[in-house]
Amino acid sequence: MRYISTRGGIQPISFKNAVMMGLATDGGLLLPESYPQISRQQLDGWRKLTYPQLAFEIISRFVDDIPGEALKSLIDRSYASFSHPEVTPVVHQNGIHILELFHGVTLAFKDVALQFLGNLFEYILAERNERLNIVGATSGDTGSAAIHGVRGKQGINIFILHPLGKTSPVQALQMTTVTDANVHNIAVRGTFDDCQDMVKALFGDLDFKEKYSLGAVNSINWARVLAQVVYYFYAWLQVTAEGEKPVYFSVPTGNFGDIFAGYVAKRMGLPIEKLLLASNENNILTRFVNQGDYSLAGVVSTVSPSMDIQVASNFERYLYHLYKEDSSRVRAAFGELREKGRITFSTEEMKQVRRDFCSASVDQLQTLETIGSFYRETGYLLDPHTAVGVRSALDQLPADAVRICLATAHPAKFGEAVEKAIGAPAPVPDSVAQLSGLPTRCEVMDAELEKVKEFVVANIR
Numbered sequence: 001m002r003y004i005s006t007r008g009g010i011q012p013i014s015f016k017n018a019v020m021m022g023l024a025t026d027g028g029l030l031l032p033e034s035y036p037q038i039s040r041q042q043l044d045g046w047r048k049l050t051y052p053q054l055a056f057e058i059i060s061r062f063v064d065d066i067p068g069e070a071l072k073s074l075i076d077r078s079y080a081s082f083s084h085p086e087v088t089p090v091v092h093q094n095g096i097h098i099l100e101l102f103h104g105v106t107l108a109f110k111d112v113a114l115q116f117l118g119n120l121f122e123y124i125l126a127e128r129n130e131r132l133n134i135v136g137a138t139s140g141d142t143g144s145a146a147i148h149g150v151r152g153k154q155g156i157n158i159f160i161l162h163p164l165g166k167t168s169p170v171q172a173l174q175m176t177t178v179t180d181a182n183v184h185n186i187a188v189r190g191t192f193d194d195c196q197d198m199v200k201a202l203f204g205d206l207d208f209k210e211k212y213s214l215g216a217v218n219s220i221n222w223a224r225v226l227a228q229v230v231y232y233f234y235a236w237l238q239v240t241a242e243g244e245k246p247v248y249f250s251v252p253t254g255n256f257g258d259i260f261a262g263y264v265a266k267r268m269g270l271p272i273e274k275l276l277l278a279s280n281e282n283n284i285l286t287r288f289v290n291q292g293d294y295s296l297a298g299v300v301s302t303v304s305p306s307m308d309i310q311v312a313s314n315f316e317r318y319l320y321h322l323y324k325e326d327s328s329r330v331r332a333a334f335g336e337l338r339e340k341g342r343i344t345f346s347t348e349e350m351k352q353v354r355r356d357f358c359s360a361s362v363d364q365l366q367t368l369e370t371i372g373s374f375y376r377e378t379g380y381l382l383d384p385h386t387a388v389g390v391r392s393a394l395d396q397l398p399a400d401a402v403r404i405c406l407a408t409a410h411p412a413k414f415g416e417a418v419e420k421a422i423g424a425p426a427p428v429p430d431s432v433a434q435l436s437g438l439p440t441r442c443e444v445m446d447a448e449l450e451k452v453k454e455f456v457v458a459n460i461r
């Protein structure tokens with residue numbers, strides 16, 4: 001299996017090179033040249049597999065440059081860190097299925113991909129006798145999951161910038177209590193945007209990037225999407241054991257990474273009726289699906305902060321397919337976005353979009369209401385991101401269909417919002433309670449690029 005860029009500017013590359021490249025060198029995103037097809041018979045043969053076994057079946061179809069046994073061991077190690085034996089169990093509540101993706105170490109779905117990516121990086125670096133210095137900015141979830149994905153790993157240092165005092169307390173502790181020698185937390189006196197700008201500037205300094213082997217872990221890495229394809233198959237196999245009904249997935253969406261993984265599963269032949277794209281007030285993608293209106297607006301802060309995004313980086317991968325794999329169209333579309341702040345679509349294209357997706361936007365009031373009413377009716381607590389997906393599913397999807405909602409975070413991770421919704425503190429799991437007693441390590445600094453650079457250089461082992 002070889003990988004190409006959505007912008008058409010690179011020669012096809014291997015899986016391992018795609019993982020190490022992250023963002024394509026022509027500025028596009030990497031995609032496999034084709035999607036392996038899974039027959040119905042094959043699918044039914046997978047019903048008894050454990051999560052890691054299923055992950056191997058799916059991932060190995062995209063990887064032909066890592067020996068089977070090594071890949072298997074990498075996958076097994078990645079999912080052994082999950083606290084639930086099923087890794088991503090499905091529970092049934094109030095007529096919907098909830099796919100719990102939060103049983104990893106940082107209690108959000110990003111662990112599913114970043115545990116795998118951490119092991120993958122370590123494997124490839126050892127083989128090539130290379131080192132990697134990961135630098136990233138986070139508003140909370142990605143940074144903590146990335147740190148836990150690479151802590152203690154050979155050949156890797158990680159530097160994560162977060163805005164001092166602006167992440168949730170649990171998110172901050174999940175980062176700063178990791179005191180492994182290869183992990184460096186930087187708390188910036190500033191905003192998330194300050195952090196993001198400095199990281200962009202570091203990567204923009206090509207000499208610096210080259211000299212210090214800088215790498216990224218944001219959701220544009222193909223390996224992250226690939227790891228997430230697995231749980232769509234896993235959930236589908238769980239809920240279709242008896243009888244056949246149309247299956248919908250509701251996906252709380254920010255960067256379009258998670259829902260694109262669902263689209264890949266569909267392209268591989270998994271019988272998904274439609275993917276429901278659930279957004280908060282930052283609803284550019286909902287306007288796109290429902291009105292064909294892909295135009296930029298300002299970012300609004302909400303109770304589901306991991307979805308407070310305007311420009312969804314992974315959307316480019318879908319555009320490439322919508323444009324029937326014509327990379328010149330992708331380049332033109334991003335030119336239009338740069339010049340006019342919008343991309344326009346033909347009637348035919350919008351018809352295709354609505355065959356793949358439906359969409360709803362849920363505001364903060366509705367989000368908190370949904371956490372409250374769901375809790376009163378079932379005793380089950382939703383985190384605010386999951387609540388956006390659940391509310392969308394209840395409002396938009398036929399009640400007689402199979403509705404699977406992706407639960408992207410544990411409610412304890414966003415305790416403040418949950419407390420507001422139910423009028424009582426959210427229960428705190430032991431893994432979170434234990435954090436407050438642990439030693440922490442974190443460098444606090446002003447939002448000055450030179451200071452950050454100096455710190456990175458001084459701490460590369």
Ligand SMILES: *Cc1c(COP(=O)(O)O)cnc(C)c1O
Nearest residue numbers: 141254255256257258306408409
């Ligand atoms: C990152 C995140 C999302 C959004 O996922 P995307 O892949 O960016 O669409 C939703 N919920 C939670 C809890 C997250 O951490």
